[in-house]
Amino acid sequence: MRIEILCTGDEVLTGKITNTNFSYISQKLEDVGLTVVWGTTVGDDRARLLEAFRLAAGRADAVIVNGGLGPTVDDLSQEVAAAAAGVGLVLNEEWLARMEAFFTRRARTMPPNNRKQAMLPEGAEVLDNPIGTACGFALDIGQARFFFTPGVPRELRRMLEEQVIPRLLARAGGPTTIRLKRFHSYGIGESHADALLEGIEALAPDGSVKLGFRAHYPQLETKLTVRGASPEEVAARLAPIEAEIRRRLGNFILAEDDRTLEGEVLAALSAAGGTLSLVETFTAGQIAARLGPLPGAEAVFRRAVVARDPADLAAAVGLEDAPALGPFSEDAAAAAARAIRAGSGASHAMAVLIALDEGPDAIDFGGSIYLAIATAGRLETRRSRILGGREWVRLGAVELGLDCLRRFLTGLPVNERIDFEKT
Amino acid sequence: MRIEILCTGDEVLTGKITNTNFSYISQKLEDVGLTVVWGTTVGDDRARLLEAFRLAAGRADAVIVNGGLGPTVDDLSQEVAAAAAGVGLVLNEEWLARMEAFFTRRARTMPPNNRKQAMLPEGAEVLDNPIGTACGFALDIGQARFFFTPGVPRELRRMLEEQVIPRLLARAGGPTTIRLKRFHSYGIGESHADALLEGIEALAPDGSVKLGFRAHYPQLETKLTVRGASPEEVAARLAPIEAEIRRRLGNFILAEDDRTLEGEVLAALSAAGGTLSLVETFTAGQIAARLGPLPGAEAVFRRAVVARDPADLAAAVGLEDAPALGPFSEDAAAAAARAIRAGSGASHAMAVLIALDEGPDAIDFGGSIYLAIATAGRLETRRSRILGGREWVRLGAVELGLDCLRRFLTGLPVNERIDFEKT
Numbered sequence: 105m106r107i108e109i110l111c112t113g114d115e116v117l118t119g120k121i122t123n124t125n126f127s128y129i130s131q132k133l134e135d136v137g138l139t140v141v142w143g144t145t146v147g148d149d150r151a152r153l154l155e156a157f158r159l160a161a162g163r164a165d166a167v168i169v170n171g172g173l174g175p176t177v178d179d180l181s182q183e184v185a186a187a188a189a190g191v192g193l194v195l196n197e198e199w200l201a202r203m204e205a206f207f208t209r210r211a212r213t214m215p216p217n218n219r220k221q222a223m224l225p226e227g228a229e230v231l232d233n234p235i236g237t238a239c240g241f242a243l244d245i246g247q248a249r250f251f252f253t254p255g256v257p258r259e260l261r262r263m264l265e266e267q268v269i270p271r272l273l274a275r276a277g278g279p280t281t282i283r284l285k286r287f288h289s290y291g292i293g294e295s296h297a298d299a300l301l302e303g304i305e306a307l308a309p310d311g312s313v314k315l316g317f318r319a320h321y322p323q324l325e326t327k328l329t330v331r332g333a334s335p336e337e338v339a340a341r342l343a344p345i346e347a348e349i350r351r352r353l354g355n356f357i358l359a360e361d362d363r364t365l366e367g368e369v370l371a372a373l374s375a376a377g378g379t380l381s382l383v384e385t386f387t388a389g390q391i392a393a394r395l396g397p398l399p400g401a402e403a404v405f406r407r408a409v410v411a412r413d414p415a416d417l418a419a420a421v422g423l424e425d426a427p428a429l430g431p432f433s434e435d436a437a438a439a440a441a442r443a444i445r446a447g448s449g450a451s452h453a454m455a456v457l458i459a460l461d462e463g464p465d466a467i468d469f470g471g472s473i474y475l476a477i478a479t480a481g482r483l484e485t486r487r488s489r490i491l492g493g494r495e496w497v498r499l500g501a502v503e504l505g506l507d508c509l510r511r512f513l514t515g516l517p518v519n520e521r522i523d524f525e526k527t
Numbered sequence: 528m529r530i531e532i533l534c535t536g537d538e539v540l541t542g543k544i545t546n547t548n549f550s551y552i553s554q555k556l557e558d559v560g561l562t563v564v565w566g567t568t569v570g571d572d573r574a575r576l577l578e579a580f581r582l583a584a585g586r587a588d589a590v591i592v593n594g595g596l597g598p599t600v601d602d603l604s605q606e607v608a609a610a611a612a613g614v615g616l617v618l619n620e621e622w623l624a625r626m627e628a629f630f631t632r633r634a635r636t637m638p639p640n641n642r643k644q645a646m647l648p649e650g651a652e653v654l655d656n657p658i659g660t661a662c663g664f665a666l667d668i669g670q671a672r673f674f675f676t677p678g679v680p681r682e683l684r685r686m687l688e689e690q691v692i693p694r695l696l697a698r699a700g701g702p703t704t705i706r707l708k709r710f711h712s713y714g715i716g717e718s719h720a721d722a723l724l725e726g727i728e729a730l731a732p733d734g735s736v737k738l739g740f741r742a743h744y745p746q747l748e749t750k751l752t753v754r755g756a757s758p759e760e761v762a763a764r765l766a767p768i769e770a771e772i773r774r775r776l777g778n779f780i781l782a783e784d785d786r787t788l789e790g791e792v793l794a795a796l797s798a799a800g801g802t803l804s805l806v807e808t809f810t811a812g813q814i815a816a817r818l819g820p821l822p823g824a825e826a827v828f829r830r831a832v833v834a835r836d837p838a839d840l841a842a843a844v845g846l847e848d849a850p851a852l853g854p855f856s857e858d859a860a861a862a863a864a865r866a867i868r869a870g871s872g873a874s875h876a877m878a879v880l881i882a883l884d885e886g887p888d889a890i891d892f893g894g895s896i897y898l899a900i901a902t903a904g905r906l907e908t909r910r911s912r913i914l915g916g917r918e919w920v921r922l923g924a925v926e927l928g929l930d931c932l933r934r935f936l937t938g939l940p941v942n943e944r945i946d947f948e949k950t
Contacts, residue, residue: 117563119553120741123546126568130542140540141575145549145566152564159582318543388819389812392833396811397921399888402835407843410815410831412824420830420871448843465822498820 105276107133108142108164108248110156112171112181113255117147125170125260132264136282137314137329138272148178157188161246166272168264171255173238175217181252182241186225189245193223199230199239206237231267233259240267249275278331279312283338285328285346289356290365290507291522294319297326300352307348308341321496322503322524323365326353355516358507365506366394372513373404373452380509381448382408383421383440383455385432386471387498391456391505407448417457422447432457434485437476445478452513453478456505460497470526471497475505477512484508484518489526500524528699530556531565531587531671533579535594535604536678540570548593548683555687558752559705560737561695571601580611584669589695591687594678596661598640604675605664609648612668616646622653622662629660654690656682663690672698701754702735706761708751708769712779713788713930714945717742720749723775730771731764744919745926745947746788749776778939781930788929789817795936796827796875803932804871805831806844806863806878808855809894810921814879814928829873840880845870855880857908860899868901875936876901879928883920893949894920898928900935907931907941912949923947 109129116123123145130140142164146152153172160167172181186193200222207214224230224241231240231251238254240263251268253260273280289297294317305313312332318325328345332338350357358365373380382392392408395401411417414430421443423429429436437455445453457474470491477484486508490500508518532552539546546568553563565587569575576595583590595604609616623645630637647653647664654663654674661677663686674691676683696703712720717740728736735755741748751768755761773780781788796803805815815831818824834840837853844866846852852859860878868876880897893914900907909931913923931941 111566116550117553117566118557119550119555119563120557120739122550127539127542127545130540132542134541134543140542141570141572143534143540143566143568145568147564149564155586163578316543384812386820387816388824388828389807389815389831389833392812393810393816396833396835397809397917399917401811405811405833405835406839408812408831408833409843410812410819410828410833412819412828416829416871420832448839494820494822 105138105165105272106141106163107138107272108144108160108167109140110160110167110169111143111145112148112153112169114147114178116171117145125255125257128257128261129168129170129264131318132269133272134316135284135327135329136269136273137331138269138276148172148180150180150184153180153184154188157184157245157250161188161248161250164248166275167245167248167250168268169250169252170260171253173221173240173252173254175215175220175237179220182220182223182225185228185241185243185245185250185252189225189227189243191226194226195219196222196224196230196239199224203237231263233263235259235262242271279333279337281332281335281338283330283335283342285330285342286361287326287328287349287353287357288359288363288365289324289326289353290322290358290503291356291520291524292324292353293523294324296523297324297353301326301349304345304348304352307345312341313345322500323358355511355520358510365503365510366398369506369509369513370395370398370401370404372510374400376451376513378451378513379404379406379449381406381444381450381453383417383437383444383453383457384408384410385412385417385456386458386460387456387501387505388412390498390502391454394502394506406450407444409444429457432459432472432474434474434476434487437474438478438483438485441476441478442483451479452509454505454509456501458497458501460494465494467491467493469493469497471501473501473504475508477508477518484512486519488522490524491526492524528561528588528695529564529586530561530695531567531583531590532563533583533590533592534566534568535571535576535579535592537570537601539594539678540568548678548680551680551684552591552593552687554741555692556695557739558707558750559692559696560752560754561692561699571595571603573603573607576603576607577611580607580668580673584611584671584673587671589698590668590671590673591691592673592675593683594676596644596663596675596677598638598643598660602643605643605646605648608651608664608666608668608673608675612648612650612666614649617649618642619645619647619653619662622647626660654686656686658682658685665694702756702760704755704758704761706753706758706765708753708765709784710749710751710772710776710780711782711786711788712747712749712776713745713781713926714779714943714947715747715776716946717747719946720747720776724749724772727768727771727775730768735764736768745923746781778934778943781933788926788933789821792929792932792936793818793821793824793827795933797823799874799936801874801936802827802829802872804829804867804873804876806840806860806867806876806880807831807833808835808840808879809881809883810879810924810928811835813921813925814877817925817929830867830871832867852880855882855895855897857897857899857910860897861901861906861908864899864901865906874902875932877928877932879924881920881924883917888917890914890916892916892920894924896924896927898931900931900941907935909942911945913947914949915947
């Protein structure tokens with residue numbers, strides 16, 4: 105099935121907003137094994153919209169139109185869809201009632217403008233939008249089925265998931281139970297992961313499992329799409345493959361599906377009744393900022409201290425009289441972690457000290473990272489070196505710190521080599 | 528002039544990477560008064576690329592093609608461009624020599640693959656890429672002039688600025704000296720700014736100044752595009768208008784052009800020979816993380832302390848024996864700022880304490896922000912309330928803190944009301 109995504113709106117066309125809806129839709133379709141072959145973007149212009157609808161109707165089997173369902177005069181999707189299909193617009197009384205109820209629940213009167221949102225092309229099938237006033241709909245134009253969706257991202261996402269994808273899968277035929285399984289890792293690059301997972305798709309019969317990656321430094325997402333006739337069949341196919349992926353990627357998998365690295369760290373600390381304090385230098389509070397605002401962090405996150413200068417840092421963690429913390433080293437990190445742990449009464453403490461290279465920022469600019477994690481009875485330290493410019497070092501050090509914490513808390517080696525390190 | 532942007536590549540089409548190049552190109556063209564009327568995205572597929580080139584050649588005057596200039600077999604732009612134009616591919620000896628020198632400078636031998644990047648359609652005009660091996664080029668296909676650009680963002684950006692835009696402006700005719708002036712503000716919404724700047728375009732003759740906005744919460748960017756026959760004419764037209772914008776937006780302008788809020792704060796502290804310490808709660812180190820990693824911050828940024836619990840916070844800033852810091856208040860913020868200033872020896876200290884609402888995250892979830900900035904002889908405090916969900920509160924509080932610091936350091940009122948506050 106050839107699918108086209110057609111994004112509308114002056115704000116998207118002129119770059120005033122970045123079109124994240126396009127990549128979101130495209131990715132979601134890929135995740136269920138559907139393939140987008142064409143993308144089109146046009147503004148709020150009747151003639152160009154009509155031309156875009158006609159072109160898409162001629163070359164695609166299914167078209168997802170995004171945007172243009174709002175109440176204002178520049179929202180043209182229904183009107184142009186009707187023109188392209190050669191039908192009129194009719195008031196959908198049911199949707200009008202839904203909108204009126206929507207406003208009533210919010211103690212407001214529906215503005216007359218919004219009535220426009222209930223005018224649909226004759227013969228259109230309604231696609232429910234339980235969280236907004238834009239009415240989605242599906243309609244045949246030429247040989248293609250068009251699915252009209254709202255531009256508001258959270259409304260689009262829900263409608264895509266609940267209304268559009270099931271209809272597309274039904275039209276595509278074949279097994280329609282599909283599951284997306286995701287593994288998040290830190291420390292292996294995409295080509296390395298690809299090599300480690302060679303042959304994984306062949307463990308399932310006849311192409312029912314598809315492997316993919318999405319790299320967003322410093323993390324890598326490994327995705328498995330599994331298809332089958334029923335949830336039971338999908339689960340049975342997935343089980344041995346996910347076990348094999350866990351075996352091959354091993355300690356590098358930091359979380360699965362919707363879970364996050366910082367969420368796993370917080371969960372492990374919460375489960376152990378632990379509390380955490382942090383010492384940072386060049387990362388300047390970014391490790392703390394990943395953990396500190398999470399729901400539940402108020403019971404776990406005890407204290408973070410940031411300083412750039414070794415003497416300032418020593419004073420900030422109460423080590424004025426001890427040997428200085430500079431130049432930074434694993435010993436200095438251990439001393440800083442122990443000091444903040446003692447000073448704050450936390451069960452766990454981590455210090456991440458970074459000695460930046462001298463000179464201007466450049467692609468080979470690097471930093472040496474000295475890390476220590478301490479509890480009452482245990483200390484682990486690590487030295488790492490990351491190149492790639494100031495920002496790359498900063499991002500890498502934040503992730504390295506959080507991942508070492510995860511490893512420490514879950515009994516995995518803190519010192520396993522990663523692909524991003526230079527020696 | 529009708530301009531089309533044609534993005535190529537499977538990674539963009541499948542949503543594996545978000546297409547930020549599209550919005551970047553579109554916005555840059557808008558900024559110089561050029562208008563994009565159509566956007567197309569296709570994958571690395573010969574037949575579809577050829578079809579896309581033919582459609583664009585038939586409806587646009589100029590087409591910017593992005594991607595497909597790399598050395599691998601799925602980079603098809605030169606080949607398909609030649610086919611669409613009905614010409615052959617010829618080796619550009621000059622570019623081949625440039626590439627060989629590029630690799631030699633890096634002490635590497637050019638892989639044979641890369642030779643492909645010097646094969647250009649016959650009659651193509653080279654568009655220089657001083658920072659990569661992908662050779663840009665321009666070529667007529669049908670009635671349209673096509674500009675082929677690399678997919679690597681930093682290479683695209685430079686080529687667009689130096690090679691493509693000047694050629695487009697020359698083709699468009701009219702005054703070709705164009706200047707983009709930008710003002711960054713915090714605290715006024717887009718519609719409020721629009722109202723404040725009503726009539727501003729009319730201060731310049733015959734449409735030579737265009738006003739635009741780009742909102743990215745919590746900041747708003749106000750953009751002026753000024754056209755004229757010469758740099759002197761542009762400067763003369765811009766001068767009274769930028770003065771008027773500074774007058775109308777006043778204290779809300781936090782930086783201009785490429786400068787940033789955190790950069791201005793750091794510059795003001797550096798100029799005064801000052802140093803800074805910070806106390807944070809729910810923002811959890813994010814204010815520190817905006818300032819701490821900047822070049823030059825090592826001489827200014829003294830210390831940051833983060834805690835979520837009032838008693839922990841009191842201990843962390845050395846206030847164990849003083850009145851407790853909770854519940855948070857302006858007085859507590861003042862005590863915390865004074866304590867960390869004294870403890871760290873900084874000339875300036877700011878504390879941002881946040882009392883979050885109870886209950887689950889929702890659109891009306893809010894937080895009360897208590898802020899204090901202290902020096903040896905001066906203390907300013909502020910109370911603010913922001914609604915919109917946990918993340919909205921966090922982002923707003925980070926920006927509010929940095930902006931209050933800017934105001935404090937530059938002699939502006941710290942307590943001026945902003946549009947995002949609720950009372």
